Amino acid sequence: MSTPSTSPDLVVVGDASIDHYVQVPHLATSDNKAIGRYLGAFGGGMSANLAAAAATQGARTRLVTKVGTDREGPSELQALSDLGVDVTYSVQDATHRTWMCFVQLDSTGEKALIGADTGIKIPQRDEIDPSALHGARIVAPLADDLDWAARIAQSAVDGGAQVAIDLEPDAFGPDDPQLHQLLSLTEYVFLNTASAQKFHPHSHARAAAALHELGPGTVVVGRGEQGAYCSLADGSTVTAHAPAGVPVVDTTGAGDALAGSFLAGVLQGRSPEACLRTAVANATACITRVGSRTYLTEPAPAPSTTEPLTIERTLR
Ligand SMILES: Nc1ncnc2c1ncn2[C@@H]1O[C@H](COP(=O)(O)OP(=O)(O)OP(=O)(O)O)[C@@H](O)[C@H]1O
Ligand SMILES: [Mg+2]
Incomplete structure (x- = not known):
């Protein structure tokens, strides 16, 4: 894992997990x-997945994460490095196992996921070298x-970078002051449908409008299968149909x-x-494979009955 000669444009700070998959007849x-x-x-791991997607799309990307020195952790970092992610600021911990998830998959692609935090899901603040964020345009x-x-x-904003976050539905309450503090510092926010429903029960457009009011x-x-929606604070929108x-x-x-x-x-x-077009194309490729990054290392299946992605x- 060599040190890259250029500073990264994107610094992702968070988790890298090992995801164990079981094909089940029905979800337990x-x-x-x-x-x-x-x-x-x-x-797997949200942060590692995000970093890998960005790096393979040509963004100079660094991941600051924490893994164990178990069999999986170092090879996980190597795999990310092979995808072009700079992992030189990631931390290894000899006393804990890399955090992991257990994913049940049924024949329809429905899943149930259990996360098993082993105590080192993310690097603690004092484990993050402050120079890891230097020069970043987005953190x-x-x-x-x-x-x-x-x-x-x-720290990112103080250093002149913009902030991007992905809100999972279980991680926040829409009125939480800590969330509002984070959103006030954030320029790009990503949500899935369940997260958007926490800001507006029926309308993703109104959820987005509520989020713009908070900062992003x-x-x-x-x-999901409907594609993706992007709203900009100037009132313009982009809709991608999967x-x-x-x-x-x-x-x-x-x-x-x-x-x-x-x-x-x-x-x-x-x-x-x-x-949004590239993002939906890659998300679409992702769901055709077991494993959240397999689409990056194995060629996509030949297009068959799929229709083109459309953008409005x-x-x-
Ligand atoms: N069933 C599906 N059919 C077609 N496209 C899908 C489907 N599920 C997801 N996608 C694509 O993936 C993108 C992201 O989906 P979604 O927001 O549902 O993911 P998510 O719940 O955040 O997933 P995760 O948190 O596991 O990364 C969608 O915008 C869409 O392009
Ligand atoms: Mg998500």
Whole structure:
């Protein structure tokens, strides 16, 4: 893992997990069991996935994460490095295992995910070398521990960078002052449908409008099979309709692929339409494979019945 000669444009600070997949006949629910087939361990983690998506889209990207010195951790960092992510500021901990997830997948692509925090999901503040953020144009902290994320966001803003976050529905309450503090520092916010519903129960457009009021200039809502929606603070919007007929195998990490690819486009000075088009294309590729980054290392299946992705832009 060599040190890159240029400073990164995007610094992602957060998690890298090992995802264990089991193909099950049905998803196990409360007081129920599902015995299935082990499909293997795959690199995952929202931050690692986002960084990998951005790097493979050509953005100079650094990931500051924390893994164990177990068998999986160092090889995980190597795999990310092989995808072009600078991992030289990532931390290894000999006393804990790399954090992991257990994913049940049924034959329809439906999933249930259990995260097992091993105590080192993210690097602590004092483990992050302050020079890791130097020169960054965008910093993307994992928005899981909101206070931790807001502190990193503040350092990023103080250093002249913009902040990007991806809000998972379980990680926040819409009225939480800590969330509002983080959003006041944030320029790019990504949400899925469940997260958007926390800001408006029926309308992703109104959810985006509510988010603009709290700070972010760009709001991107991942809408699953419906595609994605991008709202800009000037009132213009971009809607991407996902191609129909895509074989859905595993949607884990699709939102991370969307966010990382979108940010790479932003850093390359591309238009919101171009950013969203590439982002949805990569998220679509992601869901055709087991594992949240497999689409980056294995060629996509030949297009068959899929229809083209379409984009609509409205200007205020
Ligand atoms: N079932 C699906 N069919 C077609 N496209 C999908 C589907 N699920 C996800 N996508 C694509 O992936 C993008 C992100 O999806 P979504 O917002 O639902 O992910 P997410 O819930 O954030 O996923 P994760 O948190 O696991 O990364 C969507 O905008 C869409 O382009
Ligand atoms: Mg998501």
